[in-house]
Amino acid sequence: MNLAIVGLGGVGRTLCRQAADIGVGIVSVIDSSGALVSLNGGFSKTEVDELISAKASGAKLADLAGPTSKNMNPTEALDFIASNSESPIVADCSAMEDANQYLLPALERNVPIALANKKPLTGSMEQFLKLTERRDFIRMESTVGAGLPVINTLRRLLDAGDEMKAINGQLSGTLGYILSGLERGDKFSEVVLDAKEQGFTEPDPRDDLSGVDVARKALIMSRCMGRTLDMNDLEIEALYPPEFADISIDEFMQKLPELDPIIDEKVKSARGSGNHLRYAASITSSGIRIGLVEVEKGSPLASLQGTDNLISFETKWYTSPTVIRGPGAGLEVTAAGVLSDCMDIYGSKIKSRV
16 A cells, blocks of 8 residues: 655644554655655655655755655646556545545546545535545545544444434534633633644634534535535534634734623523533534534533544434544544545455455
């Protein structure tokens, strides 16, 4: 198995290291600046370590070619990999909006793909269907719950003929951390600042507080269930008003205390009813809603603390919901989820030859 890794941010670099540590080949790395391809059938462990270090320092792939590697554009790289590498797989760890320009040509060349990037799967329904047309050529576990077996569980239930009644879950470690702080009595503005300083939020916390990332995860699950929905079909509750959307990050952080009384009232309302406040996704036959909800003390969601994620499946057969819980964010678990997907693809290809 040989990987072409798209995206060399934190997850991509971690995947490079994890793959090299267990002897999985890396034949190419690709980012927005271009592609670097090994001419020796794979980068050595030393070369991988040097690549990781250089990218962490802000270097461009165009500046990293050596005697045994070559810069190419992504299309050339895919052609080279498809023709010259044994059991190649493209692993997309980027956040590129236009990643389908790599992923669809890879599939056309019979190169399977494994995704941590949610954006290719939450664009047009047409693109989603093209990407998932051959299920044995795509894995997407890390798009929803990092390394948690969410998509695999969903598909196993559906493939067995079960009927999904409802999916509920807290799908953001960042928002889970913030809600835990609110339950302790912290002010909204303070806990968001704390989360930002600890690196739990994106550089712009609105990327988390908007609910769009959670919505993408919910849409992927819904589409895997066969529903033809788009992002504009979802009801999404942001944790800030529309007038906060277009101001600078610094101004946004300065204005956050204005929201403290509003959020505090929601926390007190839930507590007064003996409930807990959570930011959850709900997928039912009537639609998809993402936002704040009050949950009863006996609910699986009520027990969550910190950055853990939780997804519950209520089905025709599992009237007492099947629950998956664990770390839903983090470089190591997300990269490990992608690597596991790659191993699963490779294993299925080996079995098909026997």
